[in-house]
Amino acid sequence: xxxxxxxxxxxxxxxxxxxxxxxxxxxxxxxxxxxxxxxxxxxxxxxxxxxxxxxxxxxxxxxxxxxxxxxxxxxx
Numbered sequence: 001x002x003x004x005x006x007x008x009x010x011x012x013x014x015x016x017x018x019x020x021x022x023x024x025x026x027x028x029x030x031x032x033x034x035x036x037x038x039x040x041x042x043x044x045x046x047x048x049x050x051x052x053x054x055x056x057x058x059x060x061x062x063x064x065x066x067x068x069x070x071x072x073x074x075x076x
Contacts, residue, residue: 004064006057018061020054030058 001002008022025047033043040055 004057005044007061009027015070020050020058023049025050025054027058027061030055031062 006021006076007018007068008020009016010022011020011065013019013022014024014026020027025026032045033046034055040052043055044050061064
């Protein structure tokens with residue numbers, strides 16, 4: 001995915017959490033803001049060094065990770 005090139009991992013930045021372009025803004029921060037009702041415009045105002053494509057990349061990465069995680073089945 002083209003979007004995922006904007007997501008970086010560096011153990012020296014935010015403890016290796018997925019970040020946007022090596023900045024100290026995590027994917028989790030962006031997804032959490034959107035889940036809390038913040039608009040893209042609100043986020044870009046709060047983080048002027050981000051780009052709209054960064055927000056789309058965060059959502060794409062989060063959606064991809066959700067699909068890739070395998071959870072054990074619970075047997076009752």
